[in-house]
Amino acid sequence: MDTLFSFNNNEPVNQQIYRLLRKDIVECVIPPGKLLSEKETATRFEVSRQPVREAFIKLAEAGLVQILPQRGTFVMRISAKRVADARFIRQALECSIVRRAASERTDEQVMLLEHNLHRQELAAQNRQIGEFFNLDDDFHQLLTEIADCALAWDIIESIKATMDRVRFLSLGEVSPPQSLITQHYQIFNAIRDQDPDAAERAIREHLQELIYTITPIAQQNSDWFEDK
Template sequence: METSFQINSNEPVNQQIYRILRKDIVECAIPPGKLLSEKEISTRFSVSRQPVREAFIKLAEAGLVQVLPQRGTFVMKISEQRVADARFIRQALECAIARRAAEFVTDEQLLVLEHNLHRQELAAQNEQIREFLSLDDDFHQLLMQVARCPLAWETIESIKATMDRVRFLSLSQVSPPLNLIKQHYLIFNSLKAHDPDAAEAAIREHLQEMVYSITPIAEQNRDWFDHP
């Protein structure tokens, strides 16, 4: 949990704390059931407790922690239903984005996307899982920019934290990065051909990967999931 991090003055403190704690939870550095101490975290970042409380509220909204009055704030187990809901919403949004991106994409934007894909391949070859996840996010965010709808990424960011926990677990167990890169190339090639139907089909299949991986991941990591 002790990831090196330094507060800067260019961004609200609560957002910085939220971001690093979100990363710790998503990357399994903080397990389900862990009590998050306001005092310990405020000491860790050398800040007052107020921005820590605000960060906890954002984490709760993202479905990562549960704030229990008089008891504390605990990291939640992964909810399969929340993952399914987020994937459904994300797929609906990104399918529309893919169609629009296929119409608007420029040669310069294709070069940027292709460069990102090359970096994904390098990260996968070197087993740099965290780097690959970051580049994966960058690829999808670039699609929003190509479609001239950057606000779409903010919407996706607000709902995908629980999905990201499954993504992190699945990369080493169920969905190897190289398979995901192949799917990214199908999306890229559809954009390059300016084919909205193919782009929508490619990204729909890509996001279906979560449907295929959730059950084996939950079975292999039962302590991490909330089994009703």
Template sequence: MSTQIISPSYELSGTLPVNQQVYRLLRKEIVECTIPPGTLLSEKEISSRFSVSRQPVREAFIKLAENGLVQILPQRGTFVRKISAKRVADGRFIRCAIECSIVRRAALLVTPAQLLELEHNLNRQTLASKNNQTSEFLALDDQFHQMLTGIADCPLAWETIENIKATMDRVRFLTLSEVSPPDSLIAQHYRIFDALTRRDPGAAEAAINAHLQEMIYTITPIERQNQDWFEPEGQ
């Protein structure tokens, strides 16, 4: 197990509770592999980094554990979990079931103003891809899917998706270089957008289902390239 590599201190804002801000930043760093699997997270060091007490850090650790990103071992500490291919597959299955229903409803409810917002998001995705801004692209990708839940008037769906997709996000980040580059994902997003423009629920569902199936085909090559970052099969 490696020990935590201390990142620069980070000034928290007053817009969200402290524990949520610590959780979101640590989640981002784990997903983007800035903090790799197997890393020991130190309450003391993270508390110093954010200039906060240990309580919000503990609460952030609990939330990360619920997302499957860390494992809290009594008397041993908190470690970043290795990626579970089974958890990735289960998360994709649940997410697909939710988003297929969401996009069907969105196709019936979408307004011209909402279509413009989606198109603007897609334009920004393209720009982020051209500029090799991986983090920006991932954020815009998430925003695109979150906007669909808003169009379907079911924001709770996005909260559910966010809670189950953390492990998926680590694989998604690793695939962006070669296995599943942003341009192919953007093309898939445009197929979803086109179906919404035509107000065709069946086509919208087929497009998002094909988009989310991508995870099935990318997990194997990514696991081969990063064997030390994945849990052995059956764990």
């Protein structure tokens, strides 16, 4: 986590720190219970404490950390209830998104989706889990862009951090990338064929994957999950 980082001048520093810390937590680099120090984080990124403090607040809003006055900021364990709630909301949004995408997609947008899927396959073949994880997100974000509702992705992104921790932990035997790619192709085929009903069925089945994976993931990583 000591890798040097160059900030993008086109985006607030606190947002960039938030994204980097979010990635570290989601990808299991920072474990549950870990104390996040404002001072150490500010030193890591060579910034003042203010943008770090703002990033911590965003992490708390995403359900990734708990800020305890006079004690510090701690990475939270995974809440199965929060995961279930986020999945429910995401499914409701994405079912509507893919229906519109199937009705309004252009040939160029179909090509963009197909290109993303080819990159997913390469990442899976090369066992590049982090790359596949990012391409999976890109695929779903593309759906919102095809539906001309980019705001939907902002909403999804704001609620899915806890889901992402389970997704990352499951990218092995429980929910291997190739099975997810197969589900992505079902969504793609329905959108390519301009079949809103098939697209909705495919995205619903895809997002229900989490219902079946969270129990084995929690059993395999019991120290990462809340007891209740």
